[in-house]
Structures are given as structure tokens and as C-alpha cells.
Amino acid sequence: MSKKTKNIIICISGRGSNMAAIVKESQSGILKNFAKVQLVYSNNSEAAGLKFAKDQGLQTKCISSKGKKRAEYNQLMLDFFLKQEFDCIVLAGYMRILSNDFVKAFSGKIINIHPADTNEHKGLDAYNWAFENGLKETKITVHHVDEGVDTGTIIEQKKIDISSAKTLEEVEQIGLKVEHQFYSEVLLKLFNSNT
Secondary structure (H helix, E strand, C coil), X not given: CCCCCEEXXXXXXXXXXXXXXXXXXXXXCCCCCCEEEEEEEECCCCCHHHHHHXXXXXXXXXXXXXXXXXXXHHHHHHHHHHCCCCCEEEECCCCCCXXXXXXXXXXXXXEEEECCCCCCCCCCCHHHHHHHCCCCEEEEEEEECCCCCCCCCEEEEEEEECCCCCCHHHHXXXXXXXXXXXXXHHHHHHHHHCC
């Protein structure tokens, strides 16, 4: 029995390097025939990743959060997503906390990647946290999203050796290289296990 290709919406706020990696894998890599990027969504009209997505011929949508009250923006985002048909929302550098209503509406369908062990560090600046604490290794975590910040069920983690990094930039380079491959690998396992 063949698996159904999963339609995914990727949410970004900036350059979208993880999104670009997933798009590439879905077009000609390990996610081909398993995932189709239906839409790239952003809360930031100046996100560099939106231009990349458009250049790839992908549908994009931006609802700018700039100047909007949190409740107003959250409602606009929820209303838009409720009109879409998709299998999974993939957060890839999406820098806003999703509202409880949004998470409840799409429970079990939202995945995030976090550049630390979520048991040890939640929230922003995870690579900086690892660097400032002089860690020799850290972990990348892919997890389901719940109402908390980086508190959802862990799907898979991968250790990364950062002992050779002398600067925060080097830590980030090492980590992002792993993220770009690991995220697609975890999505493949997830989509392959669900018919």
C-alpha cells in the first residue's frame, strides 16, 4: 500500500534556511513523494524566506504581525489556517508563540525544531545558551507543539559536537548544518509511519 503524500505548511519569520532545506528535500530528496510544500507562511513581510519560496514557485502567505495586537493577529492567523487543507504545520524559525486556540485547533499536527535539549533549555537563543555555558555538545530537538513554549512531546533528538567551536557563529554554523538534514529525516520517519 502506498503512502499518501503529506501536504505541509511551513511557517517562518526570517531567512527560512530550514524551510529551504525541507523544500529541496521535498522536490528532489528524501521527502520526495512523502511531503509536498503546499504553502510557506510568515508573520514578517520582509522575511527573506518568502522570496526564496516565491522563486521556487511555491504559494506564500504573509499576515504581518507588525503593529497588530496579539489577540487580533492570533485570530487572523487562526481564521486563515482554518480555511486551508493540510496534513501538517512545520515551524521552521517561526518566532511567535502560537495561541492556545491555534494549538488546540490543530492538535497533533504542529511540529517544531529547537536547537537545544528542550528538557534543559526552552525559548530563544539556544545556541547562545550552549556557547555561554561552554558546552562541548548540545542537542537538536524535533517535537510536537503544545500550549507551552518548547514543552511538547519530543519526537527525536540528535546530539551535536560543538567542542571545536570558538565563537557563537561557529556554534550556529555547526548546528544549522545538522538541523537542515535532521529535520527532513525526522519528518520522513513521521510521514512514513502515518498512512
